Amino acid sequence: MYACSRLQERSTANMPVPVVIESLDQEGRGVAHVEGKVIFIEGALPGELVTYNAYRKKSSFELAQVGRILKSGFARVAPQCRYFDICGGCSLQHMDVRSQVAAKQRVLEDNLRHIGKVEPELILPAVYGSAWGYRYRARLSVRYVAKKNAVLVGFREKRSSFVVDMQACEIMPSRISKLIMPLRKLVERLSIRQRLPQIEVSLGEDVDVLVLRILEPLTPQDEALLKDFADQHHIQFFLQPGGPETAYPFYPKDAAELNYTLPEFDIVMPFNPTEFTQVNPSMNRVLVRRALNLLDPQPAERIADLFCGLGNFTLPIARRGADVVGFEGGAAMVRRASENSKRNGLGRNTQFIETNLFDIDETWMQKQGYFDKMLIDPPREGAIAVVTSLAEEEIRPRRIVYVSCNPATLARDAGVLVHRNGYSLKAAGIVNMFPHTAHVESIALFEKETVETREHK
Incomplete structure (x- = not known):
């Protein structure tokens, strides 16, 4: 040594x-x-x-x-992907998957301890599934290389804007991985090959959608090439001439609906290909199940779902019989969540409200009325405005489930909930939503301390 x-x-x-x-x-x-x-x-x-x-x-x-x-460390393994050394899509393929999970659990615990100054009473068993072919959402860069008169389609290189010269991707389903080379050949033949910087992959239960970000209109010959490709490879093309909201179906127009399902809750969730959904649908089902088990919604309870998105947690909570109010920042997303709720027969016990949850305070929270329980699922910035708005004891829900994609902001918010707002951190653990990456998805359970628990302490 x-x-x-x-x-x-x-x-x-x-x-x-x-x-x-x-x-x-x-x-x-x-x-x-x-x-x-x-x-x-x-x-x-x-x-x-x-x-x-x-x-x-x-x-x-x-x-x-x-x-x-x-x-070498005991956790080192040979990367399965031949592009691992140059591709920026994965950072941990050289590490055994179980060791990846253990490392992410340590990252969560370290952040809670050092940033939030809190420790969970219970460490939840880590949740993980298949480590390959899991990625149903991806944003592929496209680059025309004039010197070679060739097109590259794939992820960017590490610390670079260059596109990896890749022919396959191990973390995407094989049917999509096999399309990388045909897509390169297709784009080479398009008149706008230098004006097509991105292809977004969005896979559903019954249809695979490719969204082409186009900076110039297609020619009739371009359109014919895309239609032939879609027919041959059984995919649907969307075109996106501007921001994400401008994406529209190009061909075939009569393709199956793009959706994902939550069979345990008898829910079908339609979505547009540029809307946010989890990249790993199988792990999302496990995440929803764990969140619902921790939240334990009951009939007649009033529950808030903050950062509700399309209703990924809202609708399962409603299916359990609770009355749910979903809050989200964008009008389009609120409208879509409401449509999904009605589609699943849950319109009577759901309500969706457009709110900028990064700009709320105690007064706003008091106006919403009392919630028995609360689920928070924020972006990487966390939910500091939400947790600080719970300063008044009479409006604090007795139970909060916090789903996080950033352990640092979860830890910060946990510190507020525990040290300022009188909650106990009952449990926390990770869900390995993104195998072979350093991304840490986690979930935590907070419960409001009663007079009896405070006196016992």
Whole structure:
């Protein structure tokens, strides 16, 4: 075993410095320390002895790539994807999947402890499923390379705007992965091949949709090529001339409805291909099940679903018999959620309200009336305005389930709920929604302390 001080000595011969990797950061990079400076090393895993090549140096930290692996960690595996070393789509394929899950659980616990100064009473068992072919949503970049008179379709390279010269993708379903090369050939033949920067993939239960971001109109010949491609590969094309709201079906017009299902709750959720839905539908079903089990909605309860989106949690809660009010920031999303509710026969016990949830306060919360329970599912920015608006005890719901895509903002908000608003963090755990990436999806349960529990403490 190398002594730490010896490992951290700078070489007078300008030789690479071996370091021991202590942990992973939230980007999936190995963390080491050299002469008081933090080194973040891509491709390194905890417990490994490696050398590194820095590509960015600051006074307090360096960003680097792994050089030589002098001692491998127990979690290291051979990446399944041949493009792993250059593609920016995945960062953890060199790590065993179970170890990925354990590392993400540690990231969640560390954030709760260090940022929120809280610890859950119970660590929920981590939830994970298939690690390959799971990605039903993806945004592929398109680049015409004039020198080669060729088109690239795929994810961007690490730390670069260049598009990976890829022929397949292991994390997308095989039927879509197999379309990458045909798509390259298709775009090469289009008149607007230099004005088509993006293809968005959106897969449903009964139809696969490809949204072409077009900066110029198609010619009749372009249209004919797209129609032939759609017929041959059994997909539907949408065209998007402007922002996401401008996407419209091009061909075939009579394709099946784009939707996902939550069979456990007898729910069919139609969506437009540019609207937000989870990229991993099988894990979304597990996430909804866990959230509902923690929330435990009952008939006649009044429940708030904040950042409700299309109603991914709202409708299952309503199916359990509770009255649910969904709050969302965009008028279009509120309208779609209301339509989905009626489509599933849940219009009577659901209501959807357009609200900027980043700009609410105690007065707003009091006007909404009392909620027995609350579900919060914010974007990466978290829900600081929501949790601070619960300062008055009489309007605090007795139970809150918080679904998070950013452990740092979850921890910050948990600190407010526990230390200012009198809640207990009863449980927390991760859901591995994005295998082979450093993305941490998590869920936490908070319960309002009663006089009895406070006295017991």
